[in-house]
Amino acid sequence: MLVNVRLQPYRLVVFLGVFILVTIALYGLSGRSWLISPAGAEYDRTAGLSGAVSHDGSNTELLEADQFAWPFEYSTVSNQSLFCEERFGLGYLDNFSQRSAEYCTAESASRMTCFSSITETKTRRKDAFCIAGPATFDLDQHKFVLDCSLRDLIPDELNSGLPRFINLPGYWYSTGPKYIFSTAVSFATMQGATPSSTIQASPVTIVLKREDEYKNIWHALLEIFATFMTLDILRMAHNPATKAPFIQPSDFSNTQVLLLDHLPDGPYSELWHLFAQKPILRLSDITSSFPLEPGNIIVPLAGGGNPFWQGDWNLLDCTDSPLLRAFSRRVLSYYQIHDPPKQPDDPLVITYIDRTTKRRLVDQARLLDALRLRHPTIQLNVVDFAQLPFAQQLAVDRSTDILVGVHGAGLTHGMFLPRGSALVEILPFGLKHKGFLNMAAMLGHAHFSAESVDDRTQTSARGDWQADDVYIPQGAFLELVEQAIRKKMES
Incomplete structure (x- = not known):
């Protein structure tokens, strides 16, 4: 009996030690992050995670959740409802980063990956952005040229919410991928070109057209905010061919913004340099004397596709937004x-x-x-x-x-x-x-x-x-x- 009494404190210490170790292991398992909803339901980053899609439409190896790491600027703890997280929180970035497809055939020398998300549930509106390359700039056409033969998406891709190329979204003021591709990008098939397995060439050109309300702080900031989220998603998502992120912060020093509109710079144009450190370009700047070096192009999420345009007329129960807080901190820091x-x-x-x-x-x-x-x-x-x-x-x-x-x-x-x-x-x-x-x-x-x-x-x-x-x-x-x-x- 004396032996049992003496062993009880020892057993208690062992029990507590094991409990602590198990708890730490569970929270750190696979490096995954969790968001807890008020009702206690967990926001699981892997829920609905589909396999990456290769250029021929077949599913490749499933990417692990920690390959979609959030940029460090975002906090990873929230007590939001699922709706709030997927509209204004980290779930928004997750959903975008996990739904993409290759839009060029395997024989094409260029690659074009487009990402999509359904962020307006009533109308099932599909927002999208794309990264493509290598792209050259044709001075005669005054357009980017991609060696890309567009492929048809397979049923699984369409059912997941990815739009056909002809259905890429356009927004007010003739902005968004629909208008950028129709006015500034040409698709051609070049004989003898070697297919590219990567979209990581330098430099990077962000091609966009601004809204006419360039002096309006709400309109202007939501455009810049949308491009920021585009780049964050590209930092999270991994190219299936390389297993590396599509974009990394080190690329920003060799990134430039090309504005297709003819508007003045405006009071907020300096903020484009938050992520594009090279000078801002206009089409008129690209000449035979100052050609554009071949590289990648990004057609970003348009300002009209920013989720913060949604819910203006309804009272929401969202009490936090990691997206908004991160954007605010970045602007103040800049x-x-x-x-x-x-x-x-x-x-x-x-x-x-x-x-x-x-x-x-x-x-x-x-x-x-x-x-x-x-x-x-x-x-x-x-x-x-x-x-x-x-x-x-x-x-x-x-x-x-x-x-x-x-x-x-x-x-x-x-x-x-x-x-x-x-x-x-x-x-x-x-x-x-x-x-x-x-x-x-x-x-x-x-x-x-x-x-x-x-x-x-x-x-x-x-x-x-x-x-x-x-x-x-x-x-x-x-x-x-x-x-x-x-x-x-x-x-």
Whole structure:
């Protein structure tokens, strides 16, 4: 009996040691990452993982989950629902990276791999992007030329959601793969050419056409954001022929953006250098004196295909977005924006977005004076972001506690506020837009909104919410902003 008593502590230690080792082994098994939904169901990266598709349409060896490693900029822990993860989280990247096919025949000297994802469940819309090469640039055609004979996709590929080449998507403003391939890429079969087994030649040219709204921060950033996600997916997905990623960060130094549009650079064009360190090109820049070196081309996900365009009119239950947080961090890091030091007695900073052309706030000066009078200790800044360089706009964002404005693209600055800030949105009469509310929730911000009280403020010939000024009574305005002030004071 004495022996048993003496052995019990020893057995307890052994039991605890084994339990800890087993737990560690289970969490580290195969290097896989898991996302836990609120209901406890696991988001399994391998669920539905299909075999990579070779150039002839046959399935090759199944790629292990850890071959689709997320870029390090993304956090790998979330408590989102499956819908939120697959629309705004890491599941979005996973789904794209695991659904691809080769679109050129085996005899072709070039290769073209296109990736696709169904991100709009009601209409079954298929978003897509492609990487192809080697590609040469024909000065006579003013087009890229791929030595590629297009193949028909097999039923398994079509059933998985991959689009036929003729069904690659196009978006508003004539953007997206459909329009890029029809206007800037030619397919030819060259006799005696040797088939290529890889899509990893240098340099890399990202070929795109921007939307006409190049000055609109929401439109412009979602285009750049979409290209960022394209490259992240190409960093995750492995070429079946080489077992190596299609793109690696080391390629960025030899990557350039070719703009097919004729628009000016715009206030946000510098952000293309986040991932393309060579100078931005236009078609007119490519001449016999300055030819384009053969290499790979990427036709990226268009801005109109960015999932953050979806759900604008519905209230979502998504309270986190690794995609959005990673993009925000990258932009702030690129401009080397650092948070100003905070002291306990610092005043609360409210930034009011000053709209000067349309959708202005009626009696704006009077309302802001009333707010200052009611709260003399706050620091109220009235900012016309359009008059500031983008880096300075970001610095304003990071010093802001509460961002206030009439509904519009200026509220995109909520992307860059410190976590735990507040957005105050004044909506035009009858507008039920939920986009900035959903964005705020995904970034950990509070959101407060109110509609203008009537539609008697028509100030444009069109008479619509996009152009008309908005009116809100002084009492309602003060109460709206004070909700945000109370929330910040409590935190």
